[in-house]
Amino acid sequence: MEYKHFSHQHSLMMYQVQQGQQLRCSGCESYCHDSVYACWPCNFFLHQHCGNANRYVKHPSHPLHPLILLPSPTYCSATFLCNACGAPGNAFSYCCALCEIDLHVHCAFLPPKVTHNSHPHQLGLICTNPADKVDQNTPNCICKICNKLLESKHWAYDCSKCDLFLVHTYCATKEVKLGLYPDDAASDSEAVPQNGCEGQPEVELTEDAVVELYKLQLQMQMADQFAQMMSSFNLTSLA
Structure with missing residues (x-):
């Protein structure tokens, strides 16, 4: 077929x-x-x-704006850094043009709850800053599975029953729970805690409108780079 x-x-x-x-x-x-x-x-x-991934979703990690599935990054660098895991990508991503949010497809559909054979309790996904679980003076912590740095700005799984048991998302699971979030709402009863952009009004955007925003963003980035290049050229010629 x-x-x-x-x-x-x-x-x-x-x-x-x-x-x-x-x-x-x-x-x-x-x-x-x-x-x-x-x-x-x-x-x-x-x-x-x-x-089979939806063209757009309302993800609970970013509830104010829809995330649009794009086949390639619109940034000048032709790549993006995933806000969930921190790894780069240059293919599919779920994006918010207004807030410059980018997620790998598999990160967008991480299951809210997982189990791992290294730990006796269920682990829950947190999209907020993992450092919120730690002392405010501790910006980063160590993944309890791989014993490597877990940066505070990236998502993690944690155990609500054990103090400071935090792990990388990719260490916790390889599962992709497609269809977890419908096109128009994230209605799953175990939805991930929300942490949208504070102070911004909620905006409903069509898919075409968001794609146009990305095109505008690309044009602005190109114009900014050109302006920097011309500024550098002018300073050099005056030296």
Whole structure:
């Protein structure tokens, strides 16, 4: 059965990845397993959760504005840094043009609750600053699974029963819970705690409007870079 995805010009076909094959998803840039959507002439592949991800969602981590699924970053650098995990990306992302929020697809659909074999209790996702769980003078802490730095500005899983048990999202789980947040509202009963942009009015934007905002953002960034380049050129010529 053919499948048409907005990010690709050709129809895709379902394909079962064979053992030993190394096919990389064009949506999240990680390796594919099980069934994928495939366009062999273009070497284009999508995990099912990337291919079926909603075009836009209202995510509880950013409740004021919709997050729009874009096939590639609109920044001049052609890349983005995920606000959830901190890792860079240059393919699919959920974005808020107004607040410059960018999420990997798999980070946008992290399950609110997970279990891990290294800990006896259930862990809950926190999208607020993990440092809020620690003393205010401690900006960062250590992941209890990998024993590496867990930066305060990124999301984490924590245990409500144990003091300061915090872990990276990617250390806690690889699960993607697609469909967790509907297009028009995040109604899941276990929704993640909200932390929107304080002081900003709630705005309802259409998908086309948000895409246009991203185009405007790109133009402004290009104009700013050009102005800086010209300023540097003028100063050099006067020296």
